[in-house]
Amino acid sequence: xxxxxxxxxxxxxxxxxxxxxxxxxxxxxxxxxxxxxxxxxxxxxxxxxxxxxxxxxxxxxxxxxxxxxxxxxxxxxxxxxxxxxxxxxxxxxxxxxxxxxxxxxxxxxxxxxxxxxxxxxxxxxxxxxxxxxxxxxxxxxxxxxxxxxxxxxxxxxxxxxxxxxxxxxxxxxxxxxxxxxxxxxxxxxxxxxxxxxxxxxxxxxxxxxxxxxxxxxxxxxxxxxxxxxxxxxxxxxxxxxxxxxxxxxxxxxxxxxxxxxxxxxxxxxxxxxxxxxxxxxxxxxxxxxxxxxxxxxxxxxxxxxxxxxxxxxxxxxxxxxxxxxxxxxxxxxxxxxxxxxxxxxxxxxxxx
Numbered sequence: 001x002x003x004x005x006x007x008x009x010x011x012x013x014x015x016x017x018x019x020x021x022x023x024x025x026x027x028x029x030x031x032x033x034x035x036x037x038x039x040x041x042x043x044x045x046x047x048x049x050x051x052x053x054x055x056x057x058x059x060x061x062x063x064x065x066x067x068x069x070x071x072x073x074x075x076x077x078x079x080x081x082x083x084x085x086x087x088x089x090x091x092x093x094x095x096x097x098x099x100x101x102x103x104x105x106x107x108x109x110x111x112x113x114x115x116x117x118x119x120x121x122x123x124x125x126x127x128x129x130x131x132x133x134x135x136x137x138x139x140x141x142x143x144x145x146x147x148x149x150x151x152x153x154x155x156x157x158x159x160x161x162x163x164x165x166x167x168x169x170x171x172x173x174x175x176x177x178x179x180x181x182x183x184x185x186x187x188x189x190x191x192x193x194x195x196x197x198x199x200x201x202x203x204x205x206x207x208x209x210x211x212x213x214x215x216x217x218x219x220x221x222x223x224x225x226x227x228x229x230x231x232x233x234x235x236x237x238x239x240x241x242x243x244x245x246x247x248x249x250x251x252x253x254x255x256x257x258x259x260x261x262x263x264x265x266x267x268x269x270x271x272x273x274x275x276x277x278x279x280x281x282x283x284x285x286x287x288x289x290x291x292x293x294x295x296x297x298x299x300x301x302x303x304x305x306x307x308x309x310x311x312x313x314x315x316x317x318x319x320x321x322x323x324x325x326x327x328x329x330x331x332x333x334x335x336x337x338x339x340x341x342x343x344x345x346x347x348x349x350x351x352x
Contacts (some may be wrong), residue, residue, distance in 0.1 A: 002281045004150050006157065010076040011255030011281040015051040022309050025054075028341045030156050038309065041330060042287070043336035049260045049285060050169065054337035059164040060107035062172045063250070064091055064098060064319050065156070067114040067242035068134035069179030070143065071221070076182045076261070078205040083169050085118030091176070091318075092123040100317035105326050108166070112159060113175075114152060114242035125253035129155045139221050142228070143239045144245070145254045149233065152242045156249025170202050170329070171259050173250045173321020175243045178204070181294060186218055190229045191273055192303040196222070201266075201315075212281070232277040240274075247271035254276060255285040261327070262311050263326070264322040265292035265315065267302045269300045272276035276304060282315030289325035290314055 027033055034040065046055035068084045075186060089110040090096045094103065098216035102109040112127040113120045117134055131151045135143040144152070156173075163171055177183075189196050200215040221228065225238035236245050248271040252306045254261040255275075263272045263286050275282045282302060290310035291297060302310060309328055314321045342349040 004153060006256070007153070007252065007278060009256050011279055012017065012258040012286060014048040014284050016048065017298045018051050018053060019044050019048035021053045022336065026336065027301045028174055028337075028343070030342055030345050030347050031339070032124045032350075036335060039078035039328070039332040039335060040139075042105070042332035045287070046260060046329070046333060049258070051200060052134065054110070055333050056337070057170050057326070057333050059166065059168050060105065060170045060172065060326060062098065062107045062109045062165070062174065062319055062323055063159050063163070063166040064104040064174035064176060065114060065243035065246040066091075066111055066116060066176040067131075068117045068221070069183060069241050070135045071139060071182055072134075072179035073137050074139050074217050076202055076217055076314060079178050081117045081178045084176055085116040085120050087121070087176050088113055088116065088126065092125040094102050096318060097107055097316055097320040098323055101320055101323040105323060106193050107172070108163075110159075112155065112246065114155065114246060120136045120201070127159070133339045135241055138239050139217065142225065142300065143240055144237050144242070147238065147243070149237045149245055151254055152245035153249035156246035156251075157253040158258060159246075160259065161252050168259055170326070171250065171254050171261045172319050172326075173247045173261065173268060173271070174264055174321045174322070175271075175317055176246060177241050177243045180241050180267050182214060183239055183241045183244055186222055187235055187244070187270040187274060188300050189222060190235045190239070190331040191232070192299050194296070194299040197265065199299060201294040201295075201296060203237035214227070232274045236274055238309045243259045243267075244274075248274045248278075250276035251286065255282040259285070261326060262322045263288045265290060265317060266294040266297040266300075267317055268322070269297060269304075273300050274306060287329070
C-alpha cells in the first residue's frame with residue numbers, strides 16, 4: 001500500500017478458541033485455580049494472540065526509535081540535544097540499559113535513526129531512516145509536515161514487517177529523543193481528560209521551577225495548535241515527534257500482522273494511545289510492561305483501561321522497562337506449557 005492507506009487495515013482478530021482451550025488447560029495444572037494470578041492471564045492472552053494452546057516467547061525484536069525535537073530550543077529539557085545522537089551510538093555499541101537487557105534475553109536489537117541534530121555514524125545495529133535533523137519547533141509551527149508524518153509512521157510499520165519476516169513473536173519498541181516527554185505530555189493532554197498541570201513531569205531531570213516553566217511553554221504550544229488537536233493524526237503532526245510517530249506506526253502494524261507488542265513507559269504509551277485512537281482493537285495486541293515514574297503515565301494507562309505488569313519507579317525510556325518484563329512473559333508461558341497436569345503427576349485435584 002502507498003502512503004498511509006494501510007492505517008485503515010483492521011487488526012487481526014484474537015483467537016478466542018485458543019484462549020478458551022488455554023483457560024481450560026490452566027484448570028488441570030497442579031496448582032489451585034488462579035493461584036498464579038496475572039501469569040495465568042498472560043499465558044491465556046498469548047495463546048489467543050499466537051493461535052495455539054501453549055504459546056512460546058522465543059523470538060523477540062527490540063527496536064529503539066531515535067529522533068530530535070525542535071521544541072528543545074525552548075529549554076524544556078535538562079540535557080542538550082547532542083545527547084540523542086550520542087545515545088544512538090551508545091545503543092549500537094551495547095552500552096545503554098536497553099542494549100544490555102536485550103542482549104541478556106537473546107533478543108534481536110536495532111536502533112532506528114529518524115533524524116538527530118548531531119551526526120550518527122553507520123553501524124550494523126543502526127537503521128538509517130533520517131527524515132530531517134529534528135522536528136520543527138512546535139512552539140512556532142507544526143512539528144511535522146504531512147509528508148514527514150507519513151514517513152515516520154511508515155518507518156515504524158516497515159520495522160515490524162521486517163521483524164515479521166524473521167518470525168518475531170514479541171515486538172518491543174523503545175524511544176530516544178531529548179524533549180520527548182514534552183511531546184508525550186501534550187499528546188496525553190489532547191487525548192485524555194487530564195491537564196498539563198497533572199501530566200508534566202521532570203523528564204530528564206528538571207527541578208520544580210523547570211517543570212513549571214516547561215508546563216507554561218506547553219500550554220502555549222497547545223493553544224497555538226488547538227484547531228488541529230481534534231484527531232490522532234492532527235495531534236501527532238502538530239506536537240509529536242518522529243520517534244513517537246514511528247512507534248505509533250509500529251503498534252498499528254503489530255496488530256495488523258498478529259504480533260504481540262510489549263509497551264514500555266511514558267513515551268511509548270503516548271504512541272500506544274495514539275494507535276488505539278486510530279484503531280481501537282490495537283489494544284488487544286498490547287501488553288503494558290511497567291508504570292513509569294513520570295506523573296502523566298498513569299493518566300494514559302487509565303484512559304486505556306490497562307494495568308501494567310511492574311511498578312519499579314523507572315523512567316528511563318529506551319524500551320528498558322519493557323525488556324525487563326520479558327522474563328515475566330516467558331515465565332507465564334513456560335509454566336503454562338510445562339507444568340504437569342493433575343493426571344500426569346498423580347495428584348488429586350479438588351474434585352477428587
